[in-house]
Amino acid sequence: MSILLVEDDESIAIVITAALEAEGFDVARCDSIAGRDRLLLERRYSALVTDVMLTDGDGIESLGQVRASHPDLPVIILSAQNTLDTAVRASDKGAFEYFPKPFDIDELVRTVRQAAGQSGQAGAIGLEDEAGQGLPLVGRSASMQAVYRMITRVLRNDLTVLILGESGTGKELVAEAIHQLGHRQHGPFVAVNTAAIPADLIESELFGHEKGAFTGAVARHVGKFEQAAGGTLFLDEIGDMPMQAQTRLLRALQSGSIRRVGGREEVRIDTRIIAATNKDLEPMIAAGQFREDLYYRLNVVPIHLPALRERADDIPALARHFLVLAAGEGLPRRQLTEEALILLSQQPWRGNVRELRNFIYRLALLAREDIIDAAALEPMLIAPSRAEEAPTGGPVSLEQAVALWLAAHQPAAGTIYDAALAAFEKPLFTEILGQTGGNQLRAAQILGINRNTLRKRLVDLAIDPDHFLRRPV
Numbered sequence: 116m117s118i119l120l121v122e123d124d125e126s127i128a129i130v131i132t133a134a135l136e137a138e139g140f141d142v143a144r145c146d147s148i149a150g151r152d153r154l155l156l157e158r159r160y161s162a163l164v165t166d167v168m169l170t171d172g173d174g175i176e177s178l179g180q181v182r183a184s185h186p187d188l189p190v191i192i193l194s195a196q197n198t199l200d201t202a203v204r205a206s207d208k209g210a211f212e213y214f215p216k217p218f219d220i221d222e223l224v225r226t227v228r229q230a231a232g233q234s235g236q237a238g239a240i241g242l243e244d245e246a247g248q249g250l251p252l253v254g255r256s257a258s259m260q261a262v263y264r265m266i267t268r269v270l271r272n273d274l275t276v277l278i279l280g281e282s283g284t285g286k287e288l289v290a291e292a293i294h295q296l297g298h299r300q301h302g303p304f305v306a307v308n309t310a311a312i313p314a315d316l317i318e319s320e321l322f323g324h325e326k327g328a329f330t331g332a333v334a335r336h337v338g339k340f341e342q343a344a345g346g347t348l349f350l351d352e353i354g355d356m357p358m359q360a361q362t363r364l365l366r367a368l369q370s371g372s373i374r375r376v377g378g379r380e381e382v383r384i385d386t387r388i389i390a391a392t393n394k395d396l397e398p399m400i401a402a403g404q405f406r407e408d409l410y411y412r413l414n415v416v417p418i419h420l421p422a423l424r425e426r427a428d429d430i431p432a433l434a435r436h437f438l439v440l441a442a443g444e445g446l447p448r449r450q451l452t453e454e455a456l457i458l459l460s461q462q463p464w465r466g467n468v469r470e471l472r473n474f475i476y477r478l479a480l481l482a483r484e485d486i487i488d489a490a491a492l493e494p495m496l497i498a499p500s501r502a503e504e505a506p507t508g509g510p511v512s513l514e515q516a517v518a519l520w521l522a523a524h525q526p527a528a529g530t531i532y533d534a535a536l537a538a539f540e541k542p543l544f545t546e547i548l549g550q551t552g553g554n555q556l557r558a559a560q561i562l563g564i565n566r567n568t569l570r571k572r573l574v575d576l577a578i579d580p581d582h583f584l585r586r587p588v
């Protein structure tokens with residue numbers, strides 16, 4: 116069987132050729148797209164192995180014509196551009212397999228053998244348009260490569276995915292990427308944080324309820340499963356789900372249908388399930404806190420997200436990425452020197468990418484100079500939580516405070532307005548109640564709102580006006 120190898124790095128080409136020839140393949144070699152197209156005209160090959168960055172163009176970009184003229188030819192892509200974008204473009208162009216460089220030569224040979232054995236059959240993945248640009252995941256470390264490869268494997272199917280990783284490692288972002296790049300991208304992406312919903316409401320949140328199902332059920336409510344019809348349901352913090360809800364979730368997954376609380380009708384589920392947790396579920400199963408059968412249902416395709424400290428080589432790219440995002444949100448445009456990036460890479464980042472992101476936003480806001488060097492960075496790393504108090508670039512504007520608040524809290528889409536107003540009201544009421552010594556009538560007059568409105572908001576926001584009473588001295 117003959118293999119066509121397109122690789123402009125002479126030493127890599129020699130290694131691959133030798134390994135394939137040792138396996139009995141006949142290898143034709145060239146180093147450009149033009150060479151590839153010429154060789155393809157000359158004879159039939161059992162597989163094409165190609166690099167991406169070639170002297171005369173992009174080996175993935177130009178695959179469209181090859182796939183059109185040789186629809187059965189399996190294509191294996193080798194790439195040093197180890198981004199999710201490359202992995203996804205490879206998958207979209209119908210690649211049989213994608214190998215980020217450096218790769219394991221034995222694994223490559225095994226894959227070529229497998230691909231050549233299948234050539235003549237229709238490609239597993241159809242030819243489609245290229246995925247959109249601006250993919251959200253940053254990082255080219257080896258451990259993120261493994262994540263990207265897993266992502267590309269679940270884009271064209273509805274297998275249940277379980278994303279595991281510490282808090283702030285990007286689990287929700289990965290779930291969104293699977294949805295946006297996958298075949299359900301035109302449907303809704305519905306995220307539910309199962310830890311944030313009170314235990315007695317979780318079933319109604321997930322499955323919906325009929326009018327009158329329980330006290331307070333004044334109208335029929337469509338649950339998240341139904342809201343996600345045609346799209347993806349992301350069940351975050353699955354390890355915090357109460358037992359009873361776990362049982363109902365398992366039943367729904369087993370039967371492929373749900374029943375609203377208080378309802379009789381069975382509603383078919385048409386949603387892809389992606390679950391995530393930062394908990395170690397196995398000890399929870401042993402302790403009887405998580406259902407083993409549910410675990411096996413969810414854990415069809417596990418994706419492990421590495422902690423940031425395990426992929427410190429991604430930190431400079433992430434830091435630059437967040438500086439660009441911060442500038443886009445109205446914070447000053449800053450740059451980090453190489454030494455500053457090295458210093459950032461040496462930090463433990465226990466809160467993972469989220470902590471790094473928040474730190475970079477704070478840095479963008481508070482740094483004195485536009486170019487931030489290691490010396491300027493160090494004091495902020497030592498006392499990050501007190502950094503706001505540092506007498507640096509003057510007072511923070513309200514716009515900047517809003518950008519910082521959004522970056523730090525990241526309220527879910529659809530809840531931002533209420534969450535932001537509540538976050539603004541709390542310090543505002545606290546300030547005015549402080550001025551009036553806890554006198555609510557006076558505070559309401561100063562604020563220009565109704566006294567009962569103020570009283571209700573104080574209860575909602577858990578502000579105790581007695582706390583501000585002036586005690587006689």
Ligand SMILES: Nc1ncnc2c1ncn2[C@@H]1O[C@H](COP(=O)(O)OP(=O)(O)OP(=O)(O)O)[C@@H](O)[C@H]1O
Nearest residue numbers: 251252253281282283284285286287288393468469
């Ligand atoms: N690889 C990445 N590239 C760019 N941004 C990232 C990456 N990973 C995480 N982030 C950002 O870090 C923040 C935290 O990510 P995310 O909310 O997805 O984490 P999580 O693992 O779901 O956290 P939790 O377990 O606390 O819910 C988000 O702002 C996200 O956009």
